[in-house]
Amino acid sequence: MNTTAARRHEVLVLGAGYAGLSAAIQLAARTRKRGNVRVTVVNPYDRFTERLRLHMTATGQSTAELNIPELLAGTGAAFVRGWVTAVDAEAKTVRIDDDRILRYDTLVYGLGSIADTATVPGVDDHAHSLDSPTDAAALARRLARPGAGAIVIGGSGLTGVEAAAEIAEQHPELRVVLLGRKEPGEGMHPKAKAHLDAVLTRLGVEVRGGVEITKVLPDSVELADGSNVPAAAVLWTSGTRVSPLAAAAGLTVDDRGRVVTDSALRSVSHPDVYAVGDAAAIQQRYGVMHGTCQSGMPTGVHAALSILRVLAGRKPKPFRFGYYHTPVSLGRGDAVVQFTRPDGSPRRIVLTGKPAVTYKETVTAAPWPTFARMKKMPAAGAFWPHGGRHTRIRSTK
Helix, strand or coil: CHHHHHHCCEEEECCCCHHHHHHHHHHHHHHCCCEEEEEEEEECCCCCCCCCHHHCCCCCCCCCCCCCCHHCCCCHHHHHEEEEEEEECCEEEEEEEECCEEEEEEEEEECCCCCCCCCCCCCCHHHHHCHHHHHHHHHHHHHHHCCCEEEEEEECCCCHHHEEEEHHCCCCEEEEEEEEECCCCCCHHHHHHHHHHHHHHHHHEEECCCCCCCEEEEEEECCCCCCCEECCCEEEEEEEEEEEEEEHHCCCCCCCEEEEECCCECCCCCCEEEECHHHCCCCCCCCCCCCHHHHHHHHHHHHHHHHHHHHCCCCCCCCCEEECEEEEEEECEEEEEEEEECCEEEEEEEEHHHHHHHHHHHCCCHHHHHHHHHHHCCCCCCCCCCCCCEEECCCEE
């Protein structure tokens, strides 16, 4: 066996979403000339999922084809396509597709979240979701059928709002109904919420807040008050869940199954495991972070730099992050951007209309030049796209 390979520190990154890919590119780019660290990324698809654009895919619009091996090209990171089916945190191994075993010295756990289709009866059987391009494309085919009927969107959070506006704009012939426990835009500044409400009204979206869906049927949804809303198709955007693999592996998780981390993003029970993005329960001064692309990429970068500091015999720095904005697409021709305090609460500053559209598109496209800078300038400080407030992290060299 090659002695260099025998001494190589194996880092496995599970999941190639915004957080996982940020960790992999940052770490691989900074270690590619050393030869003593190997980074391997595991993901079930070789196409990168732009979750920020899945509402566009769901309405039949074309988006960029982003290939994960191409995004990793030049960093030295390897790519393994497959489903993670088990993690053995004691043996430090990961099972792929039930027939391959990969070992690790350090694990970056970034398996993310998907729509919670298990809590409400009938969702798993009868509703669409926006978890992948495949799911979104299936909804697009359904919407394109002649006489598609009423489209019910279960969940009035921002994913539901973006999907409702996009469907209503691209398919004005359809009846679009947005149902949720809360009013759309709740928690925004009154000016931002007023604009959001006005656009949904202009697009013809029927909004019903303060309702709870208790069951999804083949042709309707049942509400808690016993009434039914007819639905030719249902899109489910209410709540998310994470993979049970972390809990099954014996990692300490919170009540939602997210890996509980220390300040450096290491598992509190298994410090050789770092958790990033939606898969992590990360405590900040204002509480536990909620998963967004805005916060996901910084967690990936910080995990990579924490790993480098530990490998160099140094203490990793604490992760600090504050939210900056909430950009919301309202179809292709409108948007609203709510600027926030670090804890996510709204400020008075709001963008609407065309300036907000431009801003949102700039934010959505930010990862790609950011990844390019990571690959070309591995000795530079970390780059945060999406406008998050942060403590700048410098090179570990």
